[in-house]
Amino acid sequence: MRIKVKGRDTYVATGGKPFDAKLPTLVFIHGSGLDHRTWALQTRWFAFRGWSVIAPDLPGHSLSKGKPLTSIEAMADWIWQLLDELKVKQASLIGHSQGALVALEAASRQPARARSLSAIATGAAIPVNPQLLETAQNNRPAAVEAMLTWGFGNAYQFGKSHVPGQAPIAVGSRIMASNPLETDLQACQNYTNGEAAAALVTCPSQLILATQDKMTPLRSGLALAEKITASEITKIDAGHMLPIEAPDQCLAELRQFITRLP
Amino acid sequence: MSKASFFDPATIALHSGYQPESDHGSRAVPIYQTSSYAFQDVAHGAALFNVERGGHIYSRMTNPTVQVLEQRMAALEGGVGCVCTASGMSSLMTTFATLCSAGDHIVSAAQIYGSTATLLKSTLKRFGIETTFVDINDSAAISRAVKKNTKLVFCESIGNPGLDIADIPSLAAICRKKHVPLVVDATFATPALHNPIAHGAHIVVHSLTKWIGGGGNALGGAIIDGGNFDWGLKPEKFPTLNEPYAPFHGISFFEEFGPAALSMRIRAESMRDFGAALSPQNAFLLLQGLESLALRMPKHVENAGEVAQWLLAHDAVAWVNHPSLPSHANHDLVASLFPKGAGSILSFGVKGGRDAGAAFMDALQLATNLANVGDSRTLVLHPASTTHSRLDAKAMKAGGISEDLIRVSVGIESFRDIKNDLANGLRAAQRTQKNADQKDGRKTQQKTEQTRKQTATAKPVKKKAATKKATARKTAGKTAAGK
Structure with missing residues (x-):
């Protein structure tokens, strides 16, 4: 569906079901340079089983208009603005990579509105290699290639795909090529509030981490878990792109967590 | 990409x-x-x-x-x-x-x-x-x-x-x-x-x-x-x-x-x-x-290039078409778009038209006459009578297909063996053409004799007209051969 957030045309995927503010709401937040399609194999399950799902394209990404937001804090505020537009008081926040930083920051800014937090393949910070930042600013295709080389685990580098016939690395490459990767990476690089934000999280939380993660190493995710009260940790043997590389395990972990929420 | x-x-x-x-x-x-x-x-x-x-x-x-x-x-x-x-x-x-x-x-x-x-x-x-x-x-x-x-x-x-x-x-x-x-x-x-x-x-x-x-x-x-x-x-x-x-x-x-x-x-x-x-x-x-494509294609391309060059130099061949040849209409695009070679299909015309072409095809022993391309084995076909036979003359022409066109899908056998097989076919084509020429020659001789006899008994004014017609036929024949 398309809605206006602060007057800007915004695309929000709803998992194949119309959005209904009366149902418990799940917000899926994508990572750097990506879009709502990250969540294709998670959102539909929830949307068809009693949840309202929203997976927006952040401003300036894929189907959403507007200038890209330049900080994780601004993205976190934007998520609540989006929920305001939809008249949603409380929501479960689910984020991947940069999206997990956004979810973490959003949960810390409005703790009463965060029903739960699911942080996938992330840490309290995502410092970006300066060379990658420079490459993203000067040669986006080269940066995309580097991101995808590091982003996908071994099996996907060998052409594995959970969707028969699809080439996920190439799909990612096409999506990232037209999105503001350099702005997103800079926002990640600049974000230093993760540990402080983690201390403010009061909702139930889970971390789903990847053992082959080269973008946000497992140890940084485990370190974040220590800062969040009562967080659950799951490790999956795959690369950084967990929602795409290990969609079934990722969904299973989200299901077992979200269906247990009070 | x-x-x-x-x-x-x-x-x-x-x-x-x-x-x-x-x-x-x-x-x-x-x-x-x-x-x-x-x-x-x-x-x-x-x-x-x-x-x-x-x-x-x-x-x-x-x-x-x-x-x-x-x-x-x-x-x-x-x-x-x-x-x-x-x-x-x-x-x-x-x-x-x-x-x-x-x-x-x-x-x-x-x-x-x-x-x-x-x-x-x-x-x-x-x-x-x-x-x-x-x-x-x-x-x-x-x-x-x-x-x-x-x-x-x-x-x-x-x-x-x-x-x-x-x-x-x-x-x-x-x-x-x-x-x-x-x-x-x-x-x-x-x-x-x-x-x-x-x-x-x-x-x-x-x-x-x-x-x-x-x-x-x-x-x-x-x-x-x-x-x-x-x-x-x-x-x-x-x-x-x-x-x-x-x-x-x-x-x-x-x-x-x-x-x-x-x-x-x-x-x-x-x-x-x-x-x-x-x-x-x-x-x-x-x-x-x-799994072996990366190895086979260079061999296909190499053989096709050699076959094209060899056919080009052969007396029985009227024309050869392959993108690797400078005479090809799009040859300039090959270097930029096909630096690894422009495939292993080539076409050529056998002198002597359909009959010579048929003799060529039937004399081949290594290359196979069938409606396919891209086999590792060398294949040949006469498109005008097979794959493109459902097209009308206008569509055939637009598609660049002539009656004498023979398509060769060059395989990865040894070039020497492909060449020898094609040489056998071309010898058969030449024999057919020679026989046809001799037959034509006999017919022409008979006609000339007939004309001579008719001319001997005709009035002077008719003799002039017959000579004009004979001259016109000769010119037309040369043009056709040149085409």
Whole structure:
């Protein structure tokens, strides 16, 4: 569906079901340079089983208009603005990579509105290699290639795909090529509030981490878990792109967590 | 061009999409000879049908062996996805039917495979889809032919059998400007020689039956979705990818799958409804070929170049056509678009026309006369009497096909043996021509004698007229021989 957030045309995927503010709401937040399609194999399950799902394209990404937001804090505020537009008081926040930083920051800014937090393949910070930042600013295709080389685990580098016939690395490459990767990476690089934000999280939380993660190493995710009260940790043997590389395990972990929420 | 894998093509062809499976560690890709797949439970089956999770339901849509071939073809062509079908023709029909509906229009190169021309000209017309055929070498005409209801521009990267080389960067520029996808049949080139997507094409179609299989033992086709066409820019122009699709709870394929919208729609609709599925057995055979493609293609190209040069120097040959020859109309494009070679199909004319050509074909022992190309073995064909026989004279001419054209699909045997076989054929052609010349000579002698006798008994004024006619016949004969 398309809605206006602060007057800007915004695309929000709803998992194949119309959005209904009366149902418990799940917000899926994508990572750097990506879009709502990250969540294709998670959102539909929830949307068809009693949840309202929203997976927006952040401003300036894929189907959403507007200038890209330049900080994780601004993205976190934007998520609540989006929920305001939809008249949603409380929501479960689910984020991947940069999206997990956004979810973490959003949960810390409005703790009463965060029903739960699911942080996938992330840490309290995502410092970006300066060379990658420079490459993203000067040669986006080269940066995309580097991101995808590091982003996908071994099996996907060998052409594995959970969707028969699809080439996920190439799909990612096409999506990232037209999105503001350099702005997103800079926002990640600049974000230093993760540990402080983690201390403010009061909702139930889970971390789903990847053992082959080269973008946000497992140890940084485990370190974040220590800062969040009562967080659950799951490790999956795959690369950084967990929602795409290990969609079934990722969904299973989200299901077992979200269906247990009070 | 997107990278689906960071391995080199030769490695992709061997490894992509499959690692030894966990049950038995099979190193080779197993043949999953099954129509259907057991659901773990009711919820699992429901999730698969609702596209909540990936996986296999029924082999008409997907099959694990076919999937490996698809992953490899997508990676080799730099696409975001691939759908394999039962044949190259079904890949074309599936692509056209996914993008076009009744009332829509296609712009196609005139220089294409006969059956594709028939599909576009006659079969699709029955379904309300019109095609305008344009000379592939006339970019301006192609641009002019694009109408408001045009849904795609189609060409072959190397035309069959005229061997015209499509200037894909120029065509892609036209297509970008007009916002229509460029669909390229790249069968004659294979991904080992040329990647149309890297040059701006949007969709690539292959007959896998040819060089990719290489063994001449399995039919198959592939549609590679480049993922580089913005289907959402003018959503009303591509309703099949933008409008809600009722059978899938009203999803918009573009919104849901973005760059992979086309291949997902093909899978969801065309494979389900038309059912032109590639069999797992054939996928396995085609994979065996694909694994050695990077080695075979250079040999095909090398042999074709040598055969072309050798034919060019032969007295019995009227003309030779291969993109590697400077005389080829598109030779200048070869260096930029086909640096690894422009395939292994060549055509030539045998002096002496149809009869000499027939003698040539029948005298061959190594090369086989049949309606296929891209086998590892050398193949020959007379298109005017076979593959293109359903075309009228005008379409034949537009397709660059003459009565004397013999198509050779040069194999990977030793060049010496191919050359010796062709030499035998050409000797037979020369004998036939010589016999025909002698016969003509006898006829001419008889006619001359007859004329002489008539002239001897005729009045002086008639003698003058007969001499004029004889002179005219001689001139006409020379011109014909020169042509």
